[in-house]
Amino acid sequence: MDETEIRRLSVGHVLCGLAVLFSLCVPPLLLDEFSLLGTHLTWLCICSVCVVTVNVLLRLTLKPNPSTKRSSFAHKVNKLKQSGLYFFVSCLLFHGIIVLYGAPLIESIWETFLFAVLLSSFTTSRCLCILGPNFHAWIRVFSKDGAMSVWDHSLQITTICSIVGAWLGAFPIPLDWDRPWQVWPISCSLGATFGYVVGLLLAPFWIYWNRKRLTYKSR
Amino acid sequence: MKRLLLMLLLAWLSISFYSGIWLFMSGFLLMRIELGNQSQCSSPPSAAPHLQDARCWFPQRFDKAVIVIIDALKYDFAKYNPENDNPKPYENKLGEIHRLCSAQPRHARLYPFRADPPTTTMQRIKGFTTGSLPTFVDLGSNFASYAIQEDNLIHQMVSNGKRVVFMGDDTWDGLFPKKFYKSYFFPSFNVKDLHTVDDGILQHLYPTVDGGDWDVIIAHFLGVDHCGHKHGPDHPETAKKLMQMNQVIASLIEHLDDKTLLVVAGDHGMTDTGDHGGDSEKEVTAALFLYSKAPLFAEQLKTEAPAVPQVNLVPSLSLLLGLPIPYSNLGGVIDDLFGWPEDKVSALLSKTTAYHINVQQVARYLDSYSRAAGDLPAEKLRALADLFTSLTSEYEQLMSQRDQLSEEELEIHLQRILQRQQSYLDQARHVCMESWARFHPMHMLMGCIILLTSCFFCYIIAEAGSVLSLPYKNLLGYPLLFTISVTSALGLAVWTSGLALDLVTVCAAATLIFQISFYFNFQAKKSSPSRRQTHPVYLLLSGPCVVLLFRCCSLFSDSYVVAEGSVAPFLLTSLLTVTVVKLHWDGKLLLPTFTPLGSESLKPSLTPAYRRDGSRLMWLLAALGICVRLSGFFHNCREETPDCQPSSFLSPLSSIRDPDIKNVSYVFCVVFLGFMVFLVRKWLQHYGNLNIASPLVLYVRWGFPLIVLGIACYWAVSSGTEDSLAKLKELTHLALVACPRAIYAMAGLGLLLILWNPITVFMKSRVSDPDNTVTTYRGAPSSEAELQHVIPQIYRKMQRTLKSRLQHGGEGEDGKKGVSVEAYGLGSVYSAAMVITLSILTLVLILLHSERMTPAFLLLLLEAVIILHIHGHVTNLYSEGVELFSVPWYSVLAWSLAATQNFYSTGHQPVFPAIHWNSAFVGFQEGHTNNIVPALLVAANTFSANILFSAGSCLLLLWPFLCEAPTGRRRKGKKEKEGGTEDEETPMMEMRIREDPDRFSVALLQLGTKYLFIQGVQLLSCVCAAMILRRHLMVWKIFAPKFLFEALGFAVSSLFLLLGIALVLRVDCAVSNWFRNLTLQQNR
């Protein structure tokens, strides 16, 4: 187990967390009439963009799963295109799943879609940046013995935390408290964000704690 | 014998749940004691000093009265707004009332008339004749009216020599049997019949009024209410009906004289869908219209009249007609009516006198009541008594000094007394209302404890595993003996000691004693430590446990109970998704890769191969989500969610006005129905259960389409409008009765056929090849043990011959080895019987619902099949063929969540106004003579989802056998022993059950207990919620109805669970016999 890898991971996670913090703190300074609850859609966009940007930057700087063979420029462009497609499809899939779970079908369709985008940027964009557009690798990572590096583990933890957070976020909606944050999809997106941040903080500690137990096969 | 004992054990568990429910109910539901006292003219509660000349308590003002009750006459119907240019069908139709009110303001007045909930007709009649408050218990007995025992207005009229003529709703006949001088009753039960009652009344009303042989006429019109139930208020029929009522009022006034009071009142209002029974504003605001040809009111009203509580009609009418106020009345007089003679002081004087008598009467009632019952809070009674004493003395003092005071002083004093009298009456009413919500905390607690222990027993039996193969006498016999002896000893002891023996307590004690002795017997035998140890914390975090926990907690929150219809599907989809994801997480979806050493490895490689189950499961999940989402279109609404629109599918076809849309909807409904039957037949055909020529299969082939035809006919006839079918009235009436009854009979026949011979196996015998006969058994044939050994072999042989015939089909019949026996559909013989039963039940239940709910039932069946498929795949992947006999918790939980979800998706809500009362008249157009049949029909309608899911819960055990994939990989051990390879490639399906009948019966027991546990835990949380939150604002609106529905649902579910298991056991019996006959034949 390489301790430097965990350190690199921690740095990456802190940066991801900062992206969320950035989306919460900076827009009120720049935009008039911005508030997390009032103009929630704007925040959803900003947060998604921030998270995706940081993920891409991390991918370029930290190189979590460096591939051994050099690839051509055309190959890279092709991969980029594929990644974009994957991201878009995952947004649509998330949208469908959310609707099947009971979200309104026609009214507030934009809210639902942007929430799906947010979930995608928490989960799919990280998958894309760490594993690349390789669906089989994704499926492998999300099984009990599938993780092959600290990055895979952190991916497992943040993804599960984000989705569980979003799921738990649905529970306050039926309550009759009449709070502004009970409006769809605010509680869910806040839950997902909260889960994501918790996952980011939790992952390095968990990996560090279990570092003796985790042995990875060489690829 | 074992089968019987299995049933007994499950029945005992259900009964202990029932006794817990009963105990809780006896402590929770409200009760009030009815007093037998009657008011007498000769003994007024207090003689008003200046009224000594009055014949009765108060000088009579009117000789005669005509009381017209228009059922469900909402205040909105009676109100007239001349500025409304575009009135809805129910608006501005009673112009006569408006005309009278504006032309003769001192003769006529319209009031909002506030009903006390529950707003069912019988409760309301009780309310405005006795003047007392209804309690929760009375509700629901609307089907059979019971004679009113308390003192009431009708009784007072009759015993004071008034000739009371009644016409209309026959509910009155049950409430006041043999009280009327003359009566014309018309049946009220058939809510689809708009005109019989009203036309009947109109035939007799005017002749009676003109005849003069009466003092009081009561006419109860039902048309408006029935119109609301059938079409909803927003419908031209309602407009027609209201216009007819307007006509009735107008011409009635022509026939009245000066000494007659006219009262037109609604007993309750209605919701926007035309229902009533609850306590929403729209249901409780009825209309009250008073008119007389002599001036009735002292001054004319500037604004709209204030609302009058319904009980206030009782004392007002009594005093106006010169009658004593009924003994148990809690209402106060309507003071406008006593403001005569016209000068201000004497009007006030008359008002205070009326109030004085009223107050005296209420105080007398409270006094007697608190002596009889003692459930009114003592300090509040004392406060009331103090107020009463000071009021009385003040009044008497004022009366004695009345001549010495100046007019102004007198007026001020009278005003003050009037206010205090009013406040006394209000407070008295309030105290009674509050404290008749009386609970027995001990009973409630004991009920909870019994429910808790019953759940606990279900759990330990479900988790006990193989221990249960121990003799049943230990489980049932000894505890039963012990209980009977101890209970009778205890009962005798208490009886001899002279204490009062409460049946409820005895029942509770017996249940507890039984449970304790059962526990000790059970623990003593359960010595084997073979139970697998799972970490408790880990268990708590598992998917099913989290979901069950959320479900139970959600029952404690009123907003979650209101939103249950969308919470249950959310939890259901989450639960199944988590299950599938966990399957992947555990690597069960991977195909095993073979390492060079030859051992299987489940470690993932970089490019793992996946089973086809994976993608199939994803599709199933998606289909489940879509089904669940679509079934949301059939939801009903409750009044707590004002923006909710009830599904338009809930109203019957007859409420559609546009004939084209009506026809198209009709065709769609019939197509859905046909499609459902088609799917069932396809399924049976797929598994080969439709080949034999037995009566049951013939029934499926011909009876099902016949039932569909019958239902289609019934829909066609019942959805026609009143007018279009007028010519064929006789014929349609016959069809409306005959079609549903024929379908009931067909369904009964089908169920009997299943019980008689549930085997749907087609057997084909050929010239038997001696090589192929089964010869492995020794000893006397057809003994039980040997049969168990032989059956799987026969089955495998059959499969093999079938397979070889398929493979070599082209080569002719004698190309290879001859075929001895072929049996089609043996592998699904259990499920086939179950599926046929469920289809019959579904068809009957569809008949009881509104036509357009058919797609909801189709979705229900699809959803059930999807859950079963997911469960089958998951079980097969996890178990690798060994653990098929135990049904995992998640699937039982998913099953019961689906039942809850479909309760809502079939258009129900756990509130009384949402009950589909119409279903009581399917096949019984003319009403009922008893109240068992309608209760059964309404219960079947309300709990259809519970019925279908609990009767079908055995499929959870059977389906994994059906889904068994035809791979030779499992059952490796047997492969080596038998040496054959070919037979391993054919799945055994349900014949595995025959391999191990003991385990099968234990598995059935465990499935039953698991289902009971899950249902019981939900019931327990409902009960706890109702108990803990019993002073909550929402208890009568949300928690109490929810508890009642859940308790009834539990009873229905457990009953049908037992019936389902009994059916499977019957099939099991039949299959044994079938095999016995087969081996006997082969021996010959």
Ligand SMILES: [Zn+2]
């Ligand atoms: Zn009514």
Ligand SMILES: [Zn+2]
């Ligand atoms: Zn009604």
